Amino acid sequence: MKTIRIGIIGGAGYTGGELIRVLVQHPVSEIVFVHSRSNAGKAVTSVHRDLIGETDLYFTDTHTQEIDLLFLCLGHGASRAFLEHNTIKEHIKVIDLANDFRIQDQALWKGHAFIYGLPELQKEKIKTAQYLANPGCFATAIQLGLLPLAAAGVLGAVYTTGITGSTGAGQSLSSTSHFSWRANNIQAYKTLSHQHLTEIGQSLKQLQADIPADAVHFIPWRGDFPRGIFVSTQLKNDLSLDALYTLYEHYYREHPFVHLSKDPIDLKQVVNTNKCLIQIEKQGEDTVIHSTIDNLLKGAVGQAVQNMNLMFGLEEMTGLHLKSLVF
Template sequence: MQSIKTGIIGGAGYTGGELIRLLLQHPYAQISFIHSRSNAGKPVHTVHSDLLGDTELVFTDTISEDIDVLFLCLGHGESATFLQYNTIPEHVRIIDLANDFRLKAQAVTGTRQFVYGLPELNKGAISTAQSVANPGCFATAIQLGLLPLAAKGMLGESYITGITGSTGAGQSLSSTAHFSWRANNIQAYKTLTHQHLAEISESLAQVQNGYTQQQLHFVPWRGDFQRGIFVSSQVKCSVALETVAAWYEDLYKDHPFVHLSTTPVHLKQVVNTNKCILQLEQEGDLLVIHSTIDNLIKGASGQAIQNMNLMMQVPETSGLYLKPSAF
């Protein structure tokens, strides 16, 4: 088959950099251009220094229409503005990695209808979509942990804690992104108000009618490490653990990146991969679902590649056989 021609808007940040790394190794894709106004004319490896020797691509401030897929790696709120001022041909598929089009009420812009891009929930719709809204990183980890219960109508009040690495805050410096603040330090933030709660509740309500955002109680944490997300969700469930585990295995049996572990899970199992690994623990009528992902891959750029594969009718796992960092 012919190569999938791709373009990237906002290629200088963390998600843009991860996308470049993945696309350079993708068996069916090629990068046609990487757009960055602030770095136009500079070799890509001057910003992403690990790519020295891997690519001679140069950042550009122009946009080519001769592509199949356009990735938007812009800041939250900037994708809608970009599409307002730039006409992208209808034949070009768009995958937005920001939060602009994730909610149903915001999923339409111009003639484009964005599909929520969680493959384990919407694989069929993604496969025929022209535009996809990539899920948030915390949202991905939480949803994959709770969806099997929601699919059985068994999900009630959910009490969730989750910790994320410093790359989850983006590349722009802030007081809590500096090494001197992050090192040997953790902090709760956006307690019970995190922006991903709305998209999580919409997905859960898609499979369990009537589920609401008010039933989600989420406390996120900033961690003193670079990448990865670890989430623990506690729910009431008196069904035997073996039965619940069978629900999880059944729901994810046709989804290549979600795996259920019978032993305690940890971040290094998933860092630098597109995997989500789940673990279940039960004490009495309390069930805890642990879920862990790499926030930049399954939580962002890897999931975007997974969505591109589905949209372009190539094997879903293409370009995503990645090596975890075991030590």
């Protein structure tokens, strides 16, 4: 099996570090360079100290080495600027983990269209993609809870609340990511206006054309834990609980990272994995879809590597057999 030669731009942040952790254990990947202007010349382990003994890589400020795939782990808005100011050889595939190319009318770059990389929505398109926009973390958790209903054409108004860990805010210190603020604290933010709403609506409309653009009403919360997302979505539906589980089982039958549970689910079951767990509860027509993921894995890096596997013709779960932390 041919080795995939990989470059990483923005390797010093949370997603960059998590990507290195996954790729050093991936059986057919080789990290050729990890780019970081602010850390050039330093050992990767001087920033990502948990990787001591796992890699001897050094950060570099060059990115012209011969590679097959480039991961962009930059801040939102910086990926497009990087591509516009640097020459990327035509044969190199690109996976962007920011939000620069997720929306269809913003997905073009020099005549090339970025494919939206949610495997549970459009796996076949991902297999032939040259440029790929990795979905947002909240968007992933919410969409995976709703795709089967949209595919069946029975999705109406949706009211969802989700809580995320501090790593979702990135590595730069801010007042709401500082430990002393996060500890024993919860806060709603970007109520009904979160940036992931657009990509969620775009995906749902792809499956159910008549769904209103403002069907999803979302309140995100900041939680007092480092990583993970837990979402509870409420909607009206006249299908029985058994019928709903049958619908979900059928939709996800060929998607190995999404699992249904009839028992209550919790965050620790998915942290450190690329899994999404879904549980459904129902009282009369009131239906609640619970979905939970690790924001740095299924919500970012794990999904990006899952997409890499598909783009290079590998088995989808290659390098992603990860165990939850549990305790």
